[in-house]
Amino acid sequence: MAQKIVVDPMTRIEGHLAIEVEIENGVVKNAWSKGTLFRGLEIILKDRDPRDATIVTQRICGVCPAEHALASSQCLDSAFGVEVPDNARIMRNLVAAANFVQSALLHFYHLAALDYLDIMAVADYAGNDPKLLAVKEKIVSLVKAGDTAPLTPRYEPDAFSLNDPNIVTEAVWQYLQALEIRKRTQEMLAIFGGKMPHHATFVPGGITEKVDAQKIADFKSRLDEITDFVEKVYVPTVLMLGTGPLKPLHDLKVGHGHGNFIAYGMFDLGKSGDYTNRYCKSGVITAPNITTVEPLDPSKIMEVVKYSWYTDEGGGRHPSDGMTVPEPKKEGAYSFVKAPRYDGKPREAGALARMLATQAPEFMKIVTSIGAWPSAVARHAARAWECLYVCKGMQEWILQLKPGEATCNYVEVPETGEGMGLVEAHRGALGHFINIEGGKIKNYQCVVPTTWNASPRDDKEQRGPIEEALLRTPVPDPSNPINVVRVVRSFDPCLACAVHVIEPKTNKILEFRIS
Amino acid sequence: MANIKGLSRRQFLKMCGVVATMAGLSEAFIPQIASALEGVISGAKPPVIWLNGAGCTGCTVSLANSNYPTVAEVILDVISLRYAETLMAASGHVSEKALYDDMEKFKGKYILVLEGAIPTAEDGIYLQVGGRPFVEIVEEAAANSAYNVAVGACACWGGPPAGDPNPTEAKGLQAVIGGTVVNVPGCPPHPDWMVGTIVNVLLFGVPELDEFGRPKVFFGQKIHDNCPRRTAYESGLFVEKWGSPEVEMNYCLAKMGCKGQATSSDCPNRQWNSGVNWCIKAGAPCAGCTDPKFYNDFSPLYEPLPTIILEKEPADKGFTTSGVTIMAAAAAAAGGIAGYLKGTKKEKGKGGEK
Numbered sequence: 001m002a003q004k005i006v007v008d009p010m011t012r013i014e015g016h017l018a019i020e021v022e023i024e025n026g027v028v029k030n031a032w033s034k035g036t037l038f039r040g041l042e043i044i045l046k047d048r049d050p051r052d053a054t055i056v057t058q059r060i061c062g063v064c065p066a067e068h069a070l071a072s073s074q075c076l077d078s079a080f081g082v083e084v085p086d087n088a089r090i091m092r093n094l095v096a097a098a099n100f101v102q103s104a105l106l107h108f109y110h111l112a113a114l115d116y117l118d119i120m121a122v123a124d125y126a127g128n129d130p131k132l133l134a135v136k137e138k139i140v141s142l143v144k145a146g147d148t149a150p151l152t153p154r155y156e157p158d159a160f161s162l163n164d165p166n167i168v169t170e171a172v173w174q175y176l177q178a179l180e181i182r183k184r185t186q187e188m189l190a191i192f193g194g195k196m197p198h199h200a201t202f203v204p205g206g207i208t209e210k211v212d213a214q215k216i217a218d219f220k221s222r223l224d225e226i227t228d229f230v231e232k233v234y235v236p237t238v239l240m241l242g243t244g245p246l247k248p249l250h251d252l253k254v255g256h257g258h259g260n261f262i263a264y265g266m267f268d269l270g271k272s273g274d275y276t277n278r279y280c281k282s283g284v285i286t287a288p289n290i291t292t293v294e295p296l297d298p299s300k301i302m303e304v305v306k307y308s309w310y311t312d313e314g315g316g317r318h319p320s321d322g323m324t325v326p327e328p329k330k331e332g333a334y335s336f337v338k339a340p341r342y343d344g345k346p347r348e349a350g351a352l353a354r355m356l357a358t359q360a361p362e363f364m365k366i367v368t369s370i371g372a373w374p375s376a377v378a379r380h381a382a383r384a385w386e387c388l389y390v391c392k393g394m395q396e397w398i399l400q401l402k403p404g405e406a407t408c409n410y411v412e413v414p415e416t417g418e419g420m421g422l423v424e425a426h427r428g429a430l431g432h433f434i435n436i437e438g439g440k441i442k443n444y445q446c447v448v449p450t451t452w453n454a455s456p457r458d459d460k461e462q463r464g465p466i467e468e469a470l471l472r473t474p475v476p477d478p479s480n481p482i483n484v485v486r487v488v489r490s491f492d493p494c495l496a497c498a499v500h501v502i503e504p505k506t507n508k509i510l511e512f513r514i515s
Numbered sequence: 516m517a518n519i520k521g522l523s524r525r526q527f528l529k530m531c532g533v534v535a536t537m538a539g540l541s542e543a544f545i546p547q548i549a550s551a552l553e554g555v556i557s558g559a560k561p562p563v564i565w566l567n568g569a570g571c572t573g574c575t576v577s578l579a580n581s582n583y584p585t586v587a588e589v590i591l592d593v594i595s596l597r598y599a600e601t602l603m604a605a606s607g608h609v610s611e612k613a614l615y616d617d618m619e620k621f622k623g624k625y626i627l628v629l630e631g632a633i634p635t636a637e638d639g640i641y642l643q644v645g646g647r648p649f650v651e652i653v654e655e656a657a658a659n660s661a662y663n664v665a666v667g668a669c670a671c672w673g674g675p676p677a678g679d680p681n682p683t684e685a686k687g688l689q690a691v692i693g694g695t696v697v698n699v700p701g702c703p704p705h706p707d708w709m710v711g712t713i714v715n716v717l718l719f720g721v722p723e724l725d726e727f728g729r730p731k732v733f734f735g736q737k738i739h740d741n742c743p744r745r746t747a748y749e750s751g752l753f754v755e756k757w758g759s760p761e762v763e764m765n766y767c768l769a770k771m772g773c774k775g776q777a778t779s780s781d782c783p784n785r786q787w788n789s790g791v792n793w794c795i796k797a798g799a800p801c802a803g804c805t806d807p808k809f810y811n812d813f814s815p816l817y818e819p820l821p822t823i824i825l826e827k828e829p830a831d832k833g834f835t836t837s838g839v840t841i842m843a844a845a846a847a848a849a850g851g852i853a854g855y856l857k858g859t860k861k862e863k864g865k866g867g868e869k
Contacts (some may be wrong), residue, residue: 007607008645011600014572016644038634038641039569040682041675049815055802056810061674062573062703085758113606147560150596150782154604154612176587183580187788194797196580197573197703201799203757203817208798210763216793326682327639336641377584407757463583485606 004027005478007035010488012111014063015495017454019466019488025477028484031470033454035337035495038309041390044303045444050076050413050436053444054202057432060446061494062197063106066099066189067425069202071446072254074273075432076204079419082411084272088206091407092399093279094219095199095269096423097394098373100266101226102185102513103426104351104387105234107176115486116170116246118157124165132169139172155482162245172209174233187220191215206408211401219264220398227391230384242370242377255376255487257469259287260345261353262452264296264431266424268473275422279393280386282422290372291364293357295441298422298431301447304339307332307456315459317340319447320433322459324374336494339455339464340447349428349452350376350491352382355474360389376469376490383492413439425449427492435463451492466491522778548718555646556665561591562617562625564656565599568649569676569685570631573703574667575601581706582789589710594717597625608686611645614652618659626716627660629653632669632676633691641683650691657692662716664697665689666709668809671698671728678811689728697721698728702804703753705785708733727807729779738801741783745767753825754798762798772817774803776824 008018016037022030045056054072058065070092077084084092122139125132142148162168186196192209193199201208209215249255265275265282275282275296283293302316309335311325319340327333341347352374355363363385370381417436419493423428428449435443453502463471466488473483531548567575579586596603597617598610605613615623634641639648657663665688668674676685689696699712712730715722722730739745744783747753748767755761755770767777778801786793794801803813810816819825 005607006646008604009600009610011603011606011610014601016567016642018643018646036643038683039676039685041678042674043680043682044811045677049817051817052814055816056675056678059571059573059702059810062571062576065571065573067731106572110579119604142591145559147595149613150590150599152604153609155606179579179585179587183582183789186580187791190792190797191654194792194794194796194799197576198804200794200802201797203799206758208762209792210798248651328637372812398859406758410756410758479530479608481607 003478005481007481007488008034008482010485010493012114012313013489013493013495014061015450015493017488017493017495018482019470019475019476021470021481021484023478025473026476028470028473028475031221031467032334033333033337033456033464033466034486035454037372037495038328040326042444042446045441047440048435049439050079050441051204053432053434053441055198055200057444057446058198060448061425063103063494064099064425064427065198066096066193066196066428067423068446069151070096071421071423071430071432073204073421073424075419075421075434077274077419077435079417080204080411080414080423081417082205082409084206085406085409086400087211087402087405087407089268090400091207091209091211092202092243092272093397094394095189095193095202097267097390097397098185098189099196100390100426101387102182102189103492104383105178105182105185107426108183108234108238108383109175110464111492112380112489113156113171113175114151115482115489116160116162116241117167117171118161119151119172121165122172125169127166128170131173135169135176145321155390155480155485158476158480158482160246160249160483164239164245169247169297171237174237177229177233181226181310184222184226188219188226190234191219196340203408205411208405208408210407211403211405213403216398216401216403216426223391223394227395230388230391235384235388238380239366242381246377249486250370250375250377252474253373253375253472254483255374255379255490256464256472257348257374257470258346259290259374260347261285261290261305262296262342262347262349262429263353263357263358264424264429267390268353273421280354280390281358284347285353286345287355287481290356290367290374291359293359298420300343301431302341303345304341304458306339306459307334309333310334310338317365319431319445322445335454335456337382337454339453341457341458342464343423344460346455346458346462346465346468347452348448348491349449350379350382351386351426352379354424355386355430357381363389374469376487379490385440404438415439425494426493428452448494450494451493454493454495466493526821534800560595562597562621563594563628563710563713564614564617564625565596565628565630566649566651566659567600568629568631568670569634569683570667570669570674572601572630572671574630574709575599575707578709579706580788581710583791584710585841586706587714593714594626597621600811618656624661625659626662626664626713627656628664628666628713629670629688630666630800632673632685634676634685635691636682636684644670653688653691657688661694662697662721663688663695664699664703664712666699666718668700668702670806671700674702675810678814683850695721696728697724697730700727700734700805700809701780701806702802702809704805705733705782705787707785716798725779733781734779734805735780736781738778738780738782738795741777741781742795743783744795757798768795768798768800769819771800771821772815774806774813774820775801775814777808777813777820777822778803778806780805816826
C-alpha cells in the first residue's frame with residue numbers, strides 16, 4: 001500500500017520548501033514539490049525608480065545576488081538603451097563568476113555533502129596525517145561532550161553512505177577548507193562589487209568601481225589560490241566519488257528526471273547581453289538526446305499556475321505578460337511556485353543544463369564514462385567540472401581588464417522603456433523583465449531557476465523537474481527518506497528565489513518585446 | 516586549563532583577545548572574558564536556535580565570511596547550534612523534532628536568533644514551516660528564550676519584503692514578540708556584528724543598545740562621520756555621474772543617492788570581506804541598510820534624501836566665501852539629521868520622502 005511522507009522543512013537549501021512523496025514497494029511512486037514562502041518583491045518594486053531594481057532583486061537570494069544583479073543590470077541596460085564599456089562587461093563577468101565558484105563550493109561541501117557522509121566514521125580514522133588527526137580530535141571531542149549539534153540529529157546513513165574513515169575524514173577536512181576558500185571567493189567578488197553578499201556597484205551602463213593594477217593583482221592572487229583548490233581538491237573528489245563509491249546511485253538513475261534542459265547561457269564574450277555569444281552557452285535539450293542542442297527562443301517560455309496559489313485564467317502566459325494574483329487558499333493548488341514550461345515541456349535548469357548546452361568535449365567525456373544520463377550524482381559532477389571551467393575563464397578575463405579605462409557609460413532614467421536580461425544564476429536560467437512608464441517601474445518580473453526546477457504540475461498534469469526526478473527513488477525505510485533529500489538537494493534549490501509575483505489585484509496585461 | 520577543547524593556553528588567550536575585539540571591548544577585559552569563556556568552553560556550550568523567516572539567507576552567507584573566529588569555530592567551539600535550517604544535518608520530521616525537543620529541553624536558556632522577516636498577513640499564511648504558520652513558531656520560540664537577537668534588516672524591522680505595499684505584512688521580531696530584542700541590522704550584517712553580538716550576549720548578556728535596539732559598539736557613529744569622502748563633502752565636491760573621474764577622486768556620493776549621512780555603522784573603519792572593500796570605497800552610494808528606514812523609506816536609492824544636506828558650495832567658492840558659511844551649513848546638517856533621526860513623521864507612500 002502506498003504511504004505518503006512529507007519532508008518539511010527541506011533543510012540545507014536556500015529558502016522554504018516542502019516535499020511530499022508517495023512510497024510504494026520501497027520506491028517513490030509520486031511526488032509534489034511545494035514552495036511555502038511568498039514575499040512579493042516585484043510588487044514592492046512597482047512604481048519605483050527603475051535603478052532600485054538592481055539593489056532590491058539581489059535580496060531575492062543571498063546565495064546568488066550577483067547573478068540577480070547581472071540579470072537586472074542587463075535588463076536595465078536594454079531598457080535605458082545604453083551600451084556597456086568592455087571593462088564593465090568583464091568586471092560584471094568576474095563578479096558573477098566569483099559567485100558561481102562560491103555557490104558551487106557552498107552547495108557541494110556545506111549543503112549537500114552531509115547527505116553522503118557518515119560523519120561519525122571520523123572517530124575510526126586510524127591514519128597519521130596530522131591535518132586529519134586534528135579533524136578526528138575535533139569530532140571526538142564533540143562526541144565526548146555529548147553535543148554534536150548541528151551534525152546530529154540527522155537521517156541515518158544508508159547503504160549508499162560513505163563510511164570509510166579515510167574518505168570521510170578527508171571529506172570533513174575539505175569541508176573546513178572549503179569554508180575558507182568560499183570566503184576567499186567573496187573577497188575576490190568584493191574587489192569589484194564593494195561588498196558581498198548583496199554587492200553595491202552594478203548600475204545601468206556599467207559599474208561604479210574602477211580598474212587599477214592593484215585590484216587586478218588582488219583579484220588574481222585570490223583566484224590562483226581558489227583555482228588550485230578547485231582543480232586539486234574539489235573536482236578530483238567529486239569525480240572520485242562519482243566514479244567510485246557513489247556510482248551505484250548513478251547506475252540506479254536516482255534523480256533522473258525528464259531529461260529536458262534549458263540554459264540561457266552565461267558570461268558575455270562579445271556584446272553585453274547577447275545570449276548567443278557566451279562562455280557557458282545557451283540552448284535547449286530535449287530527451288532522449290542529450291547531445292542535440294537547439295538554439296534558445298525566449299518566446300517559447302510559458303508560465304502555468306493551475307496548481308499554484310495564484311488566480312488562474314487557464315492555459316499558460318509568457319512571463320512578459322504574466323499575471324499574478326495571490327490566492328493562498330485556492331482549491332487544489334499546493335505551491336507558491338509557478339510552473340514555467342518551454343515549448344510545452346518542463347525543463348531542468350542548472351549546471352548540468354549549462355554544461356550539456358556547452359557540450360565541452362572534456363565534460364562530455366566524463367558524462368560518457370560514468371553513463372550518459374541525468375542523475376543526482378551527475379548534477380554534482382557537472383557543478384564541479386563547471387566550477388573549474390569558470391575559474392579558467394576568470395584567469396583569462398582578469399587579464400583583459402584595462403586599468404584607467406571607462407567602467408560606465410552614464411545614462412539618465414528614461415521616461416519609457418522595456419528590457420529583458422537573460423543570464424544564468426548558479427542554479428540555472430534566470431530572466432528579469434522590466435517595463436518603464438513615466439520614469440517608474442510599471443512592471444518588473446523575474447523568472448528564476450528554481451521556478452523551473454521546483455515547479456508544481458502544469459495544466460497537462462506534467463510534473464515539475466524535481467517531482468519527476470524523485471520518481472523511482474529507493475526509500476526502503478519511509479522514516480528515513482535520505483535518498484529523497486539527496487535528489488532534491490542535487491538541484492540546489494533556492495526557494496526564496498522561486499517565489500515571486502507581479503501585478504497583484506489587477507489584471508493588467510503588459511507587453512514585452514522578446515527579440 | 517592546559518587544554519580546553521583542543522585549544523592550547525596560547526590559542527585560548529588569542530581567542531579571548533579576538534572575542535574582546537569582536538565584542539568591541541578593550542583588551543583590559545581579557546581576564547574577564549577568559550573566565551567567562553572558560554565557563555562556556557569547559558561547560559556545556561550555550562544553545563542557539565536560529566530561525567529563518569521571510570529572507571534570502573544572505574545573513575547566514577555573511578556569517579560564513581567570519582574571520583576571527585571562523586564560522587566553524589563559532590559553530591563547533593563557541594555555541595551549540597541546535598536548529599538552523601541552512602546548516603543542520605537533519606531535515607523534515609527529524610529537524611522538527613529537534614526544534615521542539617530543544618525548545619523544551621533548554622527552556623529559558625537558549626538564544627533565539629531570527630533571520631528574515633515574519634509575514635503576518637492572513638494569519639501568517641505566506642510562510643509555513645512544517646505545515647505551521649511561521650509567526651506561530653516564532654512566538655513559541657520567543658516565549659521560552661533567554662535572549663532574542665534579530666539579524667539583518669528583515670528580522671529587525673521587516674526590511675525589503677516590508678516595502679510598500681508590504682504584500683505579506685512582513686514585520687520584524689520586536690514588532691511581533693515585544694520586549695527586548697537585540698537588533699543586528701544590515702543587508703546583510705557584517706559577520707563581525709553578528710558574531711560579536713552573539714558572543715557578547717552569551718558572555719555578558721544584552722550589550723548597550725541605541726534607540727533602535729542596536730549594539731552601540733557597532734552602530735554608534737554615522738557613516739558620514741568616518742567617511743573617506745568626507746573631506747570632499749566639506750569642500751563641496753560631489754560626484755555627478757558614474758564613470759566620471761570624480762568617482763575615483765573620492766568626491767562625495769551624496770548627490771548619487773548616498774545615505775551615509777542618515778545611517779549609522781562602523782563600515783568605513785571595519786570595511787567588508789576581510790577588509791578588501793566597502794560600498795562607498797567602491798564608488799557606490801550607501802544604501803542605508805543598517806537603518807530602520809531601509810529599504811522603503813530610503814527609496815529611491817539613487818536619489819539624495821531631502822534631509823541630506825547638499826548646499827555645500829564648490830571648494831573654490833565655498834572656502835573663499837567664509838568659514839562661517841561652512842560652519843553654518845555643517846550645523847544645519849547636524850541639526851537636520853538629528854531631527855530626522857528622532858523620527859520626523861513622513862508621508863506614507865513609495866519613493867521615500869520626496
